[in-house]
Amino acid sequence: xxxxxxxxxxxxxxRVYSYAYxxxxxxxxxxxxxxxxxxxxxxxxxxxxxxxxxxxxxxxxLYSDDNIEWVFQRITDIVLQLxxxxxxxxxxxxxxxxxxxxxxxxxxxxxxxxxxxxxFIIRKLSISIQxxxxxxxxxxxxVLYGEDKGTEMKKEQGTLIVFPSFLMHEVxxxxxxxxxxxxxxxxxxxxx
Numbered sequence: 001x002x003x004x005x006x007x008x009x010x011x012x013x014x015r016v017y018s019y020a021y022x023x024x025x026x027x028x029x030x031x032x033x034x035x036x037x038x039x040x041x042x043x044x045x046x047x048x049x050x051x052x053x054x055x056x057x058x059x060x061x062l063y064s065d066d067n068i069e070w071v072f073q074r075i076t077d078i079v080l081q082l083x084x085x086x087x088x089x090x091x092x093x094x095x096x097x098x099x100x101x102x103x104x105x106x107x108x109x110x111x112x113x114x115x116x117x118x119x120f121i122i123r124k125l126s127i128s129i130q131x132x133x134x135x136x137x138x139x140x141x142x143v144l145y146g147e148d149k150g151t152e153m154k155k156e157q158g159t160l161i162v163f164p165s166f167l168m169h170e171v172x173x174x175x176x177x178x179x180x181x182x183x184x185x186x187x188x189x190x191x192x
Contacts, residue, residue, distance in 0.1 A: 015086075015087075015088060016086075016087055016088070016089075016164065017086040017087065018144060018146035018151070018163060018164075018167060019086075019144055019146075019151075019153070019161060019162065019163035019167075020082045020085070020086040020087075020161075020162050020163075021153070021154055021159055021160060021161045021162070022078050022082060022159070022160045022162075023154070023156060023158070023159050024156075024158050024159070025074060025075070025078055025129060025158050025159065025160040026071075026074070026129070026131075026157075026158040027158060028133070028157055028158070030158070031131040031132070031157055031158055031180075034062075034068070034071060034100070034131055034182060035100075035131055035132075035180050037062065037066060037067075037068060038060040038062055038100030038102075038180075038182075039060070039100075039102075041060045041061075041062070041066070041100075042060060043058035043059065043060050043102055044058060044059060044060070045057075045058060045059075046058060046059040046101065046110070048113070053111075054110065054111035054112070054113060055109070055110045055111065056107065056108045056109055056110075057101050057102060057103045057104075057108045057109070057110060057171075058101075058102045058104075058108075059099050059100060059101050059102070060099075060100040060102075061097050061098070061099060061100075062097060062098040062099075062100055062182075063097045063098070068098075071098065071182075072094065072098070075094070075098075075127065075129075075160070075184065076093075076094070078160060079125065079127060079160075079162055079186060082162050083125065083162075083186075086162075087124075087125065087162075087164065089124045089125060089164075089186075089188055090124075090188045090189050091124060091125070091186050091187070091188040092186075092187050092188050092189070093186065093187065094184050094185070094186055094187075095121055095185075095187045096121065096184065096185055096187075097184070098182050098183070098184045099182070099183045099184060100131075100180065100181075100182055100183075101180070101181050101182075101183055102178065102179075102180050103137075103140050103171065103174045103178065103179040103180075103181075104174065104177075104178050105137070105138075105139075105174050105175055105176050105177055105178070106173075106174075106175060106176075107173045107174070107175075108140075108173065108174050108179075109140075109170070109171055109172060109173040109174065110170060110171040111170050112145070112168055112169070112170045113168070113169070113170065114165065114166055114167065114168055114169075115165040115166075115169075115185055116165050116166050121185075121187050122187050122188060122189065122190055122191075123165035123185040123186070123187055124164065124165055124185075124186055124187060124188040124191075125162050125163070125164060125165060125185065125186040126162070126163055126164070126165045126167075126169075126183070126184075126185055127160060127161070127162050127182075127183065127184050127185070127186065128142055128153070128160070128161045128181055128182075128183050129158070129159070129160045129161075129181060129182040129183075130154070130155055130156060130157055130158065130159045130161075130181055131157065131158075131180040131181055131182055132157060132177075132178065132179050132180045132181075133157045134155040134156065134157065136177050136178065137174055137176060137177030137178055137179045138174070138175045138176035138177060139172050139173050139174040139175035139176065139179075140155075140171060140172060140173070140174040140179035141153070141155065141171070141172045142155075142161060142169065142170075142171055142181075143169060143170050143171075143172060144163055144167055144168075144169045145167065145168040145169060145170075146167060150170075165185055
């Protein structure tokens with residue numbers, strides 16, 4: 001047996017997971033209520049500061065004064081628990097509101113990207129919540145790329161997915177029906 005000489009003695013081990021999830025964050029009725037509130041606000045074309053061809057979908061911004069404090073509170077409680085167990089990031093809160101995102105067939109998508117930008121709010125965790133029953137659409141998979149091969153996330157209605165904002169991810173083109181999700185980012189101090 002070969003013994004390797006390693007002079008280092010690390011105090012901490014890397015405990016940052018690629019993602020975590022929580023099922024049944026919202027009931028079917030609550031998901032439908034969120035969809036209705038967002039659509040009543042009106043949908044606009046989703047844009048990006050970078051490649052304009054990477055994104056095709058419509059969005060609406062929701063804030064706590066839209067009579068959805070209960071949504072913010074539920075997300076906060078769950079994300080704090082998941083952060084403590086899977087990421088242990090130093091977090092401040094949700095600084096940008098909630099982005100309702102609507103994908104329609106035949107080809108709405110959001111190609112490969114990360115959720116961080118130079119000289120912008122420091123996004124530490126990205127959150128995606130499935131609002132539509134997966135029986136009502138095809139395609140539209142959220143895929144995270146922690147390695148070369150992507151990992152498809154759960155599609156069950158009401159499921160929350162959380163992952164580090166620096167992780168490459170995409171929403172595959174939707175091929176049938178309509179997919180709605182709620183997305184937000186939790187900010188914090190600069191990574192050190």
